Amino acid sequence: MIPEARAAEFDAADPLAAYRERFTIPAGVIYLDGNSLGALPKATPAALARVVESEWGEGLIRSWNSARWFDMASRIGAKIAPLIGARPNEVIACDSTSVNLFKLIAAALHMRPGRKVVLSEPGNFPTDLYMIAGLEAQGLATRRLAERERLAEALGGDVALLMLTHAHYKTGALHDIAALTRAAHEAGALVLWDLSHSTGALPVDLDAAGADFAVGCGYKYLCGGPGAPAFAFVAERHQAALQQPLTGWFGHAAPFAFSDDYAGAPGIERLQCGTPPVLGLAALEVGVDLIAAIGIARLYAKSQALSEFFLESLMAHDVPLELVSPPRAAERGSQLSFRHAHAYAICQALIARGVIGDFRAPDVLRLGFAPAYLSFTDMAAAARHLAEVLASGEWQREAFNQRAAVT
Numbered sequence: 001m002i003p004e005a006r007a008a009e010f011d012a013a014d015p016l017a018a019y020r021e022r023f024t025i026p027a028g029v030i031y032l033d034g035n036s037l038g039a040l041p042k043a044t045p046a047a048l049a050r051v052v053e054s055e056w057g058e059g060l061i062r063s064w065n066s067a068r069w070f071d072m073a074s075r076i077g078a079k080i081a082p083l084i085g086a087r088p089n090e091v092i093a094c095d096s097t098s099v100n101l102f103k104l105i106a107a108a109l110h111m112r113p114g115r116k117v118v119l120s121e122p123g124n125f126p127t128d129l130y131m132i133a134g135l136e137a138q139g140l141a142t143r144r145l146a147e148r149e150r151l152a153e154a155l156g157g158d159v160a161l162l163m164l165t166h167a168h169y170k171t172g173a174l175h176d177i178a179a180l181t182r183a184a185h186e187a188g189a190l191v192l193w194d195l196s197h198s199t200g201a202l203p204v205d206l207d208a209a210g211a212d213f214a215v216g217c218g219y220k221y222l223c224g225g226p227g228a229p230a231f232a233f234v235a236e237r238h239q240a241a242l243q244q245p246l247t248g249w250f251g252h253a254a255p256f257a258f259s260d261d262y263a264g265a266p267g268i269e270r271l272q273c274g275t276p277p278v279l280g281l282a283a284l285e286v287g288v289d290l291i292a293a294i295g296i297a298r299l300y301a302k303s304q305a306l307s308e309f310f311l312e313s314l315m316a317h318d319v320p321l322e323l324v325s326p327p328r329a330a331e332r333g334s335q336l337s338f339r340h341a342h343a344y345a346i347c348q349a350l351i352a353r354g355v356i357g358d359f360r361a362p363d364v365l366r367l368g369f370a371p372a373y374l375s376f377t378d379m380a381a382a383a384r385h386l387a388e389v390l391a392s393g394e395w396q397r398e399a400f401n402q403r404a405a406v407t
Contacts, residue, residue: 003313003380010309010376016302019294023223023373030378030385032357034370035197035335038223044286051282072281073229073250073272079288080222080231083296084195084214085205090239092268093218093231093281097196099246100215100232101131103271105161106245108190108213109140111238112160116142119154119162119189125169128194132163148173151180155187162189166204167197167333170360172325174202174332178209185210196220199231200291201334201371203300206233213238221334221370222291224284232271239267248273294372302371304329307336309376310369313383319390324364335368342395346386349394355385 011017024040025031031039055063064070078088094100105118118132122145135141146154155162162184164175177193184191192213198204200221206214212235218228234242244264249255250272253263264270291299308329314321321338340346343365347357357367367382389395 003309003316003383004377007309007313007376007380010305014302014376016294016298016371017375019290020373020375022290025373028354030355030382031374032355032367032369032378032382034223034373035201035220035333035366035368036358037226038200038220038287038370039373040225041223041286041290043290044223044225044283047282047286048279051279056278069276069278072278072285073276074269076229076281076285076288077231077268079285079292080199080216081233083199083204083288083292084216084233085203085207085209086214086233087207087236089267090207090236091231091233092271093229093284094272094276095230095232096227097194097215097217097230098127098131099273100230100271101128101163101192101194102134103244103246103273104192104213104215104232104234105131105135105141105163107242108161108192109135110243111241112188112190115158115160115189116140117144117156117159117161118142119144119146119151119159120164121145121148121151123168123170124163125165125194125196128163128165148175152183155184155189157188159184159187159189161192163192163194165194165197167202167335169197170324170364170366171337172197172332172335174326177204177206177211181209181211196230197333197335200296201299201303203296207235211235218284218287221372222284223287223372225280225287227280228284228287229277229280232268234268234271236267239270242270244271244273246273250275291372299371303334303369306369306371306374306376306379307332307334310336310367310379310383313380314386317383317387319383319387321365321386321390334371335366337364337366339363340365345395346389349389350382350385352394353385353389355382 055067076093077091081091132143190212195216199216214233218224247262326332344359347359
């Protein structure tokens with residue numbers, strides 16, 4: 001049976017098919033970049049209009065209380081918590097992923113006096129490594145990198161923190177959160193997990209794994225919009241000892257007492273810094289509510305099914321691409337990545353056809369599968385487009401145009 005016919009059967013049986021109508025997907029577009037920026041929930045514009053016109057426009061400053069702006073960060077954090085296997089008082093929505101990384105790396109170093117090494121892997125997402133470099137420049141940290149198969153043996157007595165991304169941004173390869181957390185604890189180190197490419201698509205159980213810290217962004221699978229606030233997780237057992245380095249007024253125990261001296265708020269609220277971005281949080285809350293309503297277990301099952309069907313469709317077209325993601329669905333995130341010397345030109349040719357994926361240097365074509373709004377028909381069509389781009393030489397024209405633009 002041809003991929004398109006099988007896709008129609010799968011779509012007819014898909015329990016999540018109706019949720020596609022809850023998102024804005026432009027006509028003629030197959031959107032395979034939701035692992036970089038999630039699609040717009042249709043409820044978001046109205047929610048933002050309400051906040052702008054009613055809460056801000058009419059309520060003015062009173063809305064900090066009447067519209068509960070003041071507790072948005074903790075309220076939305078509590079909604080994210082079940083998506084990552086955490087308790088409501090362990091997660092807060094605030095700042096960016098980069099800022100939250102800095103705060104938690106610094107806090108972990110303070111909790112492990114006499115140890116300065118932050119262990120990660122080469123090829124981790126750049127901002128994760130850059131945040132170590134910033135603390136290293138201040139003499140507070142030392143960066144150590146080890147290949148993923150040698151991370152456990154690199155956990156020496158000088159390691160304060162193991163910091164890894166659960167689903168690798170380029171390949172989608174997954175780390176075993178429970179096993180690596182256990183290995184780090186046995187070595188006396190803490191662990192910080194970046195869940196940016198997992199939250200909203202993959203099952204994560206931080207509390208069951210005994211995780212210490214985690215961060216994640218709000219604009220990928222949570223569909224919070226470009227630059228949406230991120231979130232941070234701190235296990236309850238660590239919150240009393242946590243010293244966050246960015247001692248802004250919203251992390252104060254009594255921010256409106258306007259004291260000259262800082263006193264950290266109890267619990268997860270201490271991780272706040274400056275005034276919360278109300279509009280960004282309002283948009284994020286819509287996406288979080290929608291993803292939570294669909295359910296992570298159902299999203300994960302569909303994610304695996306979509307990626308497996310896409311690979312089968314490529315095989316049906318005999319597409320000559322090297323898969324760099326793990327071949328087993330259980331070992332990768334909600335994406336497939338392929339290596340080709342002209343991956344950038346192929347990506348541009350696909351975009352010209354309305355198939356939006358992305359490119360990661362130097363030679364990776366990355367296709368993300370956001371299960372909340374993609375269909376099996378999308379998979380069959382995208383595979384056909386990719387086969388036609390390679391067979392027709394369209395990518396060669398894109399490569400020529402790229403060279404011409406440079407010269």
